[in-house]
Amino acid sequence: MNITTYLSEQRILVEKAMNRYMLKADEPFTEHIDAMRYSLFAGGKRVRPILCLAAGAAIDQSPATHENLLPVSCALECIHTYSLIHDDLPAMDDDDLRRGKPTSHVLYGEAGAILAGDGLLTYAFDLLSDENNGTLRPESRLKIVNLIAKASGSLGMVGGQALDIANENKEFPFETLKTIHRNKTGALITCAVLAGAIGADATPVQLEKLKIYGDNIGLAFQIVDDLLNATATTEQLGKAAGSDAERGKATYPAYFGIDKTRDLAKEAVDRAIDALADFDSNAEPLRKLASYIYTRSN
Incomplete structure (x- = not known):
């Protein structure tokens, strides 16, 4: 399978579903919902919802399972988008650019951005429940x-x-960095995989293997983010490059250097793919997604 084609097709499916499920701007909440929709539809790879759908399809490829997982995948993207809105706020990472576009607080003000994030988070659980x-x-x-x-x-x-945030401009042990990465980025990625599997009625053994897969691609995703922040340009990233070093954040490149960090990301991807050894060809998108996470350029 061609991962570029697969991602494009799945992204279209996810965005059609988000259009179907997402609140439409209406009085008296027009500006608030506009702010929610602005960030939700401002682009992005849609990795978490695609992982959710791919994990479900690895277990059960029936149309019913796919349809059941669409609102789950949309909820995951709502939560991810809320986290980006809040991460970009002046009190947090203070970024004016996200995906090559002005961040939410630049357009809607800090209060508007905070409320847009709050709205997306709570609407996710509306969708789920x-x-x-x-x-x-x-x-x-x-x-x-x-x-x-x-x-x-x-x-x-x-x-x-x-x-x-609490550990910016501080020296702390590598175990703390692992904890930050496992929770800040990895938790929702692992969760996306497991949510798809649960929605497809995976067995306990399948869930255990998919958790290993999710944990490792989540780690690889954040390691690659660290790498790209240190090596890519602002134009490539669609957000400020080099910001981790400027803010005194501990990262994998800061601990290990660029080359060793690349090796560690590849090792995590290999462990993820190995965890799928007992799955058949229906899990091929998950395997390709793991490799894509390592080779992506933004």
């Missing part, structure tokens, strides 16, 4: 809601971001 969205079994829906809540909260993504 609405029993009219698909035919997921109630116990599967509850598991997915709980999984995503934990992955995006204080013991997951939010906690990782808090730890990241």
